[in-house]
Amino acid sequence: MWLELTTVDVALGGRTIVRGASGKVSAGELVVIVGPNGAGKTTLIRALAGLVPVAAGAVRCFGRDPRTADRRALAADLAYLPQNYALAFPFRVEDVVLLGRYARQKGLGLASADDLAVARAAMAACDVAELTDRRFDELSGGEARRVILAQAMCQGARCLLLDEPTAGLDPAHARGVFARLRDHCDGGGAAVVVTHDLDLALRYGSAMWLVANGALAAKGPPRDVLASAATRAAFQLEIHLGTLPDGQPFAVPV
């Protein structure tokens, strides 16, 4: 078991954001977390990344408590893409991607040939290769998002935790992101992805967790979760599930 949540409560600023969350992620899985705004999705994924203290229950990442584990060692197993990423200084795009190689660097941390090769592959995969020498703070929102995704991918972690990786992306790039994640999981990795893109979640997810009012209201195959009464209640919307002429499923809120 790579990631394991056991009846986890998370309280921030005196308010309980996540309560009683339990779940498991193992190799090969692409878990999509869906739920309305403010339901606790981000807090849940941050608890998995060991970035918020747990008030009750336990989080295990590759057998360790991510709150107390050595971050450098953890970085080889776990990469986290935050919802918001802002740099205080005008770094180049390539430098931002190479930050993902931190845990493998020693001394001054100048990029090795290996670091560069991995970073370039990640940048090509995220379609940001032509942005290499641009300033990160001058990119569009969608471009910046893809650059950070490249950073998370070039970290070389087995498990990716991504908080809304497709926010602000055009449809083709959003789909490309999920296709890359599918490849990563098919290649023996795993990913946990918070998203509002229910259609892509249905097509690419291997499991779906629905978060409503801080609790995991439903878990299971994406199709079953999207069709459940819990999803309808959480979003206060009907999700129409159908099949395209080529046999692909689709999901549309109605």
Added chain:
Amino acid sequence: MSGFAGRAGARLTGRRLAVLVIASMIACALVAVLAPMIGVTPNRTGWHLDLIGPSALAPGSLDHAILMVRLPRVLASLVTGAALAGAGCALQALLRNPLAEPFTLGISSGASLGAVLAIRFGAERLLGEGGVGLGALAGAVATLVAIWRLAQVGRQLPAVTLILAGVAISMFCAAATVLVQYTSDFSDVEHMLGWMMGGLDAVRLGWVELATPPIVGGLAVLALYGKEMNALAAGTEAAASVGVAVGRTQLVLFGVSSLLVGSAIAVVGPIGFIGLVVPHALRSLVGADHRALVVTSAFGGAIVLAICDTLARTIIPSNHLPTGAVTAVLGVPFFFAILVANKRGVA
């Protein structure tokens, strides 16, 4: 929007870093050789430039005597300029704020209070003439500990909390300094004001010798933390996610910066502005990468403070100006120029 001018530059390679370091060293060496040669002496008709040449290296000559007078303050300006700019760069990374500098944290206010208290209670009579410097160092360290305790929320240190703590401590120390001055003898107050203006007139070679090892050591540590500073530029969570031991890194950077600032202030008084402008200006020249920025800032700070101090003692021949005032008077327009250029240059 971003407030930074200039191209993004190129990726930092070992070769590029070596070129930057060697170029900085050459520039710094040039200033170190030229600055003590330049001086002015007042005479009946006004003043004349008083250049000393290689003969100054011969002991016993008049030029040698002049060199021995000028050398301590040139060395002091080089060493403390490097410390202030290097610490400024590290604190900017730590606070994720390009406008942060040693003074933003209140370290210098604490040092000033320490120095003023040392004067008020006669530390110089008890500890010799280094007593004021020791008071300043103690004030800087006490401020550091207080800010650290105030700002620590959980295991990490939110930048906003740190800045607020710094502001609060600055205000407290400024008020306390006024109270101490109010209850002091007139002659002590004059001494206090002189010290607080930041000057190198009274610098002794012995103080420079004492301050140099911690400053050089501290700068060497900062140079090795370039990649951590880069990661911290994205915030503590993003830095932790890529593998940075955030708590330990913050402690090291904060501790080393305070040691640098404390040592510098103990020698030359609260000279502001070097820690703010030098890293800021260099960022548009060498790029944002802290692996190059910290080292070049240290050399740049040494060069800038040595030049400012040379100006301070030569602009008005009969009177040495307070160096801290010169750095501010020259630096503020320069700083505005950077801000204006950035506004125009960045689309």
